[in-house]
Amino acid sequence: MNSGPLHRNVTRERHKTLTSSWNAINELNYEDVILTISFKEAIEGGRRELKLPVGSKCDKCSAWGSFPPLDNEGMCKVCQGTGKQTLQTESGTLWMTCKFCKGIRTAPQKLICPKCHGRGITLKPTPLMVNIPKGSQNRDIIKCRVPGHQRSVNIILNVQDVDRFQRDGLNIHSTEQITLTQAILGANIPIKGINGTFNVHVPPGTQPDTEIRIPGKGVWDLSSQERGQHIIRIKIRIPTHVTTRQRHLLKELDATLKEDKQDSPPSR
Secondary structure, eight states: OOOOSEEEOOOSOSEEEESSHHHHHHHHSOSEEEEEEOHHHHHHOEEEEEEEEEEEEOTTTTTSSEESOOSOEEEOTTTTTSSEEEEEETTEEEEEEOTTTTTSSEEEOOEEOTTTTTSSEEEEEEEEEEEEOTTOOTTOEEEEEOTTSSOEEEEEEEEOOOSSOEEETTEEEEEEEEEHHHHHHOEEEEEEETTEEEEEEEOTTOOTTOEEEEEEEEEEETTTTEEEEEEEEEEEEOOSOOOHHHHHHHHHHHHHHHHHHHHSOOOO
């Protein structure tokens, strides 16, 4: 499965000098990884296979970065006389002391390893399967063991927002528009929920911003095995254009409503 958006949670400076290639390996090995998931994945749960670039020793040169040196000495060809090597990652540039010249800028001329380009380090994509629990929330942390490595990473979930739903703990909120006649007469309307469509009864005389609560249509609570509510806020859609006949019928309705108000006893 596609890993989707994935990046490190970097709190250090983007440019950092490292004293050795082993420090660079430790710096490259992940501790926190931010994984972006959809709203549906957060609600229903699922599995994601990530390809995590993990720093490891180059197996071609045994992490030396080169092969036996030649006789002549001169400017270090690995660092171009700077005394430092760089390693580009998705989070920025890592700097480490040149492995050949030890930072003194001149060294015996060596055959540079073609696999690691003299760094002694390679980045190997390592598959990592992440189980996303039902009802996950934004910033939830999932601890995962990296296969083949004696280390773990924290997967920090970044849940994408959706326009239709808003989540409040175990409850789901949405807004539905109904017609003026549906508000007056009542109606059964289809509602799109997080697990599919269901019907909701709108009682006669429903007012704007009325909330209708539907139990068992919210998010699962894994600890109690119960579900929250889907809370629907009703908005009444007022037509902006009416026909001549509709205008006549509305005036008749208005007249009858005024008569009903006059006939009703005064409120105390």
